[in-house]
Structure formats: C-alpha cells, structure tokens
Amino acid sequence: MTVMDSAALRQALAAQLAEDGALRTEPWRAAVEAVPRHEFLRGGFFRRFGDAWRPVPAGREGWLEHCYADESLVTQIAGSIVPADIRGEILREPTSSSTLPSLVVRMLDDLRVEDGDRVLEIGTGTGYSTGLLCHRLGDDWVTSVEVDAGVSGRASVGLGACGYFPELVVADGLAGHKDGAPYDRVIATCGVRELPHPWIEQTKPGGTILATLCGWMHASELARLTVGHDGTARGRLLGGRVSFMLARPQLPPPLGMLPDFDSGDERPARLGADLLDDWDARFVAQLAAPRVQRLSLTLADTAQHVLVDVEDGAWAALSRGGERWTVRQGGPVQLWDAVEDHLLRWQADGSPALDRFEVTITPEEQRVTWPQV
Numbered sequence: 374m375t376v377m378d379s380a381a382l383r384q385a386l387a388a389q390l391a392e393d394g395a396l397r398t399e400p401w402r403a404a405v406e407a408v409p410r411h412e413f414l415r416g417g418f419f420r421r422f423g424d425a426w427r428p429v430p431a432g433r434e435g436w437l438e439h440c441y442a443d444e445s446l447v448t449q450i451a452g453s454i455v456p457a458d459i460r461g462e463i464l465r466e467p468t469s470s471s472t473l474p475s476l477v478v479r480m481l482d483d484l485r486v487e488d489g490d491r492v493l494e495i496g497t498g499t500g501y502s503t504g505l506l507c508h509r510l511g512d513d514w515v516t517s518v519e520v521d522a523g524v525s526g527r528a529s530v531g532l533g534a535c536g537y538f539p540e541l542v543v544a545d546g547l548a549g550h551k552d553g554a555p556y557d558r559v560i561a562t563c564g565v566r567e568l569p570h571p572w573i574e575q576t577k578p579g580g581t582i583l584a585t586l587c588g589w590m591h592a593s594e595l596a597r598l599t600v601g602h603d604g605t606a607r608g609r610l611l612g613g614r615v616s617f618m619l620a621r622p623q624l625p626p627p628l629g630m631l632p633d634f635d636s637g638d639e640r641p642a643r644l645g646a647d648l649l650d651d652w653d654a655r656f657v658a659q660l661a662a663p664r665v666q667r668l669s670l671t672l673a674d675t676a677q678h679v680l681v682d683v684e685d686g687a688w689a690a691l692s693r694g695g696e697r698w699t700v701r702q703g704g705p706v707q708l709w710d711a712v713e714d715h716l717l718r719w720q721a722d723g724s725p726a727l728d729r730f731e732v733t734i735t736p737e738e739q740r741v742t743w744p745q746v
Contacts (some may be wrong), residue, residue, distance in 0.1 A: 379409050382441035386410075386474060389443060395475035397482050404508040405478060411440035413499040413531035414471060417456035418446035419463075426463050428456035446471045448499055449524065452621075468618065469524050471499040472562065476615065481505060483597060483611060484560050484583050490514060493553065493575065495546035495584075496562035496620075500528030507537040515539035516553045518546040520621060547622055549575045556580060564593050564617040566663065568606070568734050576600040585617045586610070586732070586741070588659030589625040590667045592652050593617065596732050605735045612728030614652055625666050626683045634672060634679070634690045637703030643713050645698035646678035646691040653727055654716060660741055661715035662708055680708050722746045 387405040390396035396405060417436070419426040426447060429436055439446065449455055449469035481502065486492060490510060497503055497519035506515045519525035522543045529541055542550050546561070547569040554575035561572075564587035572582055580600050587593035595615040598608035649655045649667065659665070664684055670677045678691045687704030689712075700709045719725070725743045733740045 378437060379411055379441075382437065383407070383409065386441045386443070390475050390478055393443075393475060395443075395479050400509055401478050401482055401505070404481075404505040405474065407508050408501065408504045408535060410471070410474065410501050411437055412534045413501045413504070413528065414440050414446060414448070415531065415534075416448065416527060418448050418471070419450060419456060419459075419467070420447075422462065424464060426450055426459075426465075426467070427461070428459045430456060443473050443475045445473045445476075449521075452521075453523070455523075468621075469498060469521065470618070471501055472617070474501075477502045477505065477562075479613075480560060480562075480583060480595065480615075481509075483595070484558050485581060486510060486558055490557035491553070491555075492516070492558045492560065493550060493556040493572075494518070494560050494562065495549070495572070497525050497528045497541060498562055499524075500531045502562055503528065503539060503541075504532055504535050504537050507532070507539050512537055512539045516542065516550055516556075518542045518544055518550050520545055545622065547571070547620055551575055559583070561585065561620075562617065563620045564623075565620050566623045567739055568596075568598075570734070570736055573600055573604060573606045573734065576606075578602040582606055582608075585615050587617070587619050587623075588656070588663060589665060590649065590655050590659050590662075591616075592656035592659060594656060594727050594730075598732060598734065605733065607731070607733050609732065610727050610730045610741075612726060628666065628668070628681065628683060631679075631681065632686070632688045632703055634670075634677065634688070634701065634703075637688070637690075637701045638707075639699060639701040642691055642698035642700040642709065644716055645693065647693075648716065649678075653724070654719075656727060657716055657719045657743075658712045661711045665708060665712075680712070682706075682708065719743060 417430040447467040447470045451465035452468045494517040497517040503517045525543045549571040555577040557580050559582045561584040564585040582598045594610040598606040664682045665680045680689045687706045687708050689702045689709035691700045722745050730743045
C-alpha cells in the first residue's frame, strides 16, 4: 500500500458519492478526499459469510479497496470482540461498525453545519465521521462521545494518525456532554428509540439535532429537529430508510420464556402480519407499540407471526389460512388491536410517506405524527 494508492481511492470514492447524489457540497467532498478512511480500519474488519462473520486483517489483499468501498464494515462483535481476536468464524451480533460513507456524508450534509459551529457527536465509532467533522470545522469545534472505552481508544489512534485531535469523551452518549455545552449541532451515529432530553438541553435555541429514530421492529428514519427556546425540539423525518445500531442502553430486553400462544383470545384480523414487511407500515406500527419485538415461529406446523412486549407481558400471534388472517392475543393490552387501529388510520389518510411525518419532543413525551386528510 502506498500514499498514492489511498489518495487515488479517496478521489474515486468522492467521485462515486458525488455521482450517486450522496455527496452534495464542496466542503464535504474536500473532506472525503482528504481523510483516509483506512487509518480508522487498521484493526481490520469482519465480513459476512453465510450466517457467520470472518475477520479481514489490515494489509490482506483487497483490504485497502474495501476500506474505500461504499459499504459498512463491522469492526466489533458481541460488545468486545475485534478482528484480531478471531482465527475462524463467529456467529454473534455486530456491535460497532464503520458506517457506509454515503450515509455518513449524507448525514453530515443534512446537519447543515457552518464555520464556527460547535458540534457534539454521539457515537465515535471508528472515528471516520469525527475526522470528517474535524477537517470541515477544526478540532476545537468537535466533541465526540463513545460509551465503549476500547472503541474510543482505537478511534483516537486513527484520528491522531490523520493529525486530528478533537475532544473524545468515554461516557454514555445518551447523557450528552454537558461540560462542552451549549452546542450548535448534535449528531448521533447510533439509533435511539427515544431521543434523550439532555441532547435538547445541551443544544442552543435554534440549533439542530440530527438523529435516527428506531424501534424494536427494526424500522428507522432520520429526523432533523430544531431546538426551541421553550426546551422542546420539533422537526421532520427526512426519509431514506436510514439504519443504525441502537444505542446499547436502548436495546430490547431478552425475550426470555415466551408466553403460551394457545391461550388468549382469538378473532379474525382486520390486517395481516405481512403488512409489516413494508418498511413504512412497520415504522407506523412501532409508533403504536414502541416496546414490541417481532419474531416468526412455527408452532404445530403453522407459521406464526408474533409480537411480544416483554416488559408488560402482552403478545399477539397471527397466522394465515388461505387469504384470511387470524390473531390470538394475551396479556394486559391487545397489541394487535392497537397496531391495526394505527395502521388503518394511516391508510385512511392516504398512507403518507415518512418524510412527511412531523416529530415533536418535549420533556414529557416524544410524538411522531403524519398529515391527516
């Protein structure tokens, strides 16, 4: 590998992102052309092979080219395992990654930073997006918070190799970083089910928060919010089906022992579970049942589409017979009733696209609504 190799790959990546419409402004193109992504991947990464992950060490043939591909590269598995720890395959879930560059630069552009803006980044990750922010604004204007000390340490090494020295903080990013507040911009590179109010409190009135609102049914959208003088934040979803790993404190609880799906009350379903295969519909369903997890099971040779709220014990199991769906529900609330009601109202209003949804966050609640007919 030579400096010329990586410089040419950075130029090619910037050209590709610009052609694809992800890289829309000259300052961010200059950042992509200047910041070497491979410096943040010196520890290697994992690639998926079937159901398993295999390590790709730095320097292996093809490693450098993958560093400059527009793809997410997993850098940590199961909360602590890095590529150097594995000599074969691993079947656990990813917990940290270098996000695909097109999404990184799209978000940075959507953040609408200006010279002199102080930025708080939630989720340092590999440090690549932090490096882009440093190139655009300067080290003194960038603070990045990461919950994992090992991840933050590796990011610090990568940033230092590039000549960037922002303030890096090891802490729970959901609490922000009040010592550096107030900020002009807050950007989260992890998903959140509920946007933490400290982010709003630490943002100047008129400032911007850019974050991905997620749910445990795995539909998520980018939201851009403006902070008001009254301590609220309002804005809209931006659309585009953005997906990030959830912030660790907001991950769903273990399913544990499942309920007895032969109990409960059965009725014909007004809507079938196959509707949840649609991203927009699933996001709407999450608004009605924000603590629900979705899974598929086969019970007595019948496919069951199951929704479970572990915290309060509510559940719904749907099965299909021909063109008809049946739902059986148990627990303190009727989950599928709530989901059906919400989806039917959305359909009655013309099934508006998610980029028309409005978000309002106060100290008391997070509300996501769509325009009504």
